[in-house]
Amino acid sequence: MKLPIIFAIDDDPQVLQAIQQDLRKKYRKQYRIIATSSVREALDSLPEFKKKGEEVALFLSDQRMPELTGVEFLMQARKIFPNAKRTLLTAYSDTDAAVRAINEVQLDYYIAKPWDPPEEKLYPVLDDLLGDWQSDYRPAFEGLKLIGYQFSSQSHDLKDFLAGNLFPYQWLDIENDPQAQELLDLHDKNRNDLPAVVLEDGTVLARPTIAELGGKLGLQPKATQSLYDLAIIGAGPAGLAAAVYGGSEGLRTILVDKRAPGGQAGTSSRIENYLGFPNGLSGADLTRRAIAQAQRFGVEFLAPQEVVSIQSQGQYKHIKMADDSEVVARAIVLSTGVSYHKLENESLDKFTGAGVYYGAATTEAYAFKGKPVYVVGGGNSAGQGAMYLSRTASKVFICVRRPDLSETMSQYLIDQIGRTPNITVLGCTEIVEGLGNDLLECLVLENMDSHERRTVKAAGLFIFIGTKPLTDWIEMNIIKDPKGFIATGRDLARYADFKQVWKHDREPYLLETCSAGIFAAGDVRAGAMNRVASAVGEGAMAVSFVHKYLAEN
Secondary structure (H helix, E strand, O other), X not given: OOOOEEEEEOOOHHHHHHHHHHHXXXXXXXXXXXXEOOHHXXXXXXXXXXXXXXXXXXXXXXXXXXXXXXXXXHHHHHHHOOOOEEEEEEOHHHHHHHHHHHHHOOOOEEEEOOOOXXXXXXXHHHHHHHHHHHHHOOOOOOOEEEEEOOOOHHHHHHHHHHHHOOOOEEEEEOOOOHHHHHHHHHOOOOHHHOOEEEOOOOOEEEOOOHHHHHHHOOOXXXXXXXXXXXXXXXXXXXXXXXXXXXXHOXXXXXXXXXXXXXXXXXXXXXXXXXOOOOOOEOHHHHHHHHHHHHHHOOOEEEOOOOEEEEEEEOOEEEEEEOOOOEEEEEEEEEOOOEEEOOOOOHHHHOOEOOOEEEOOHHHHHHHHOOOEEEEEOOOHHHHHHHHHHXXXXXXXXXXXXXXXXXXXXXHHHHHHXXXXXXEEEEOOEEEXXXXXXXXXXXXXXXXXXXXXXXXEEOOXXXXXXXXXXXXXXXXXXXXXXXXXXXXXXXXXXXXXXXXXXXXXXXXXXXXXXXXXXXXXXXXXXXXXXXXXXXXXXXXXXXXXXXXXHHHXX
């Protein structure tokens, strides 16, 4: 935590040295003491302190200085740090000016020189002033600040990225938070520069891309080695487990993800059926633990970095990235997971990021405090999202096409939803239209049995329907089922073109694709269970098959 500042200014070197020594003797443990003989230097430094989120608790200024008087300095300093206490160091002849300053700059006190002994003439005065300041002081948030419009898809993407990568940040809505405009003014930015990210060192990124922001935050988008034993594409639970086991078993392992670790599980507010955590744990907590564990074993993690193609050339797999860089590995685990289906509805498309969200309950929940929201979907992710939203929203409505949740959701979640008074399940209901100007305001619901339609007020819509595998980018001849999920192991024999692409004496290993040395694990694999625990198990299992493959090549 940054210490607040006591700022002393005096053009007399001997007086400045004396006040600096006395201040440090008494206050150096609780405050940062800054002393200067130049008023201009002091005024130039104050905006930089402000940009870095530092606070000045007290100004202690000599009255008679060549560049500006102490009163004039305090008048200007007050504009930058209005809450700081203001004190003049005065000679006897300056008393009249000090008294006038009480009205002109709301001077808090004037101290006559010399102030010996400080235990009687300096410290009691400053103790009172600093005590008053501390009673009203609220430490500024130390971390990233994201300024933008609440209902903006660009702002939502940045929030989602920061939260997914576990970066603490403060969200400042330009339309509702005065501090947002103050920060823009301080950094000479305007609303055309939004969304903007203010870094801890005061640097401002205007409308940054995900890659640009990731680079500034120290994420690693470039590989450090030319060859790896194992490359894992996708950092969901399966990919994270594969990384931990690959690294712990001595494989040179690289993990690549285009957004953030954790996948869909990483955005879950509470996973309560994961073995060994009787009180449950959040997806973010699970992700944080897994990444730390993998990196402890020497696993290299590239993010944000998107893989655009893979090619198998003999015993080497060439992985091409979106920035045209390339990684070569001896084996690959595909664990890219799935994404939620979009509702095929033009009236909702225009509100994406402006009231309509796919998943993302944890990053946007607070924006809907005291407002009604709707959730579409009957799976566990929808149930977890509804439970999280119920903490802040006035009402949460879960819309499902089936009569109830019993066929699609775990019983523990159904029980929790039943005990939550502000959650209502709307069975046999679908959303047919979204209404609003710039923001989502209402939804049109249709009862699938009676075909009766009604219009309801809705501040937000969170969609958790179906899943589609993230495999469109794979151009090489890897067999997929009709829905795009990757076929593996013995299931490959059911496909007519399997023998045309598999040219090995052995059968594929259980999680191996039709391309030897390329494995699939987790939700992206055809026949997967779509549970965190099973994804983790498959990720670990895939590494055992990687070892077998590497031993024969």
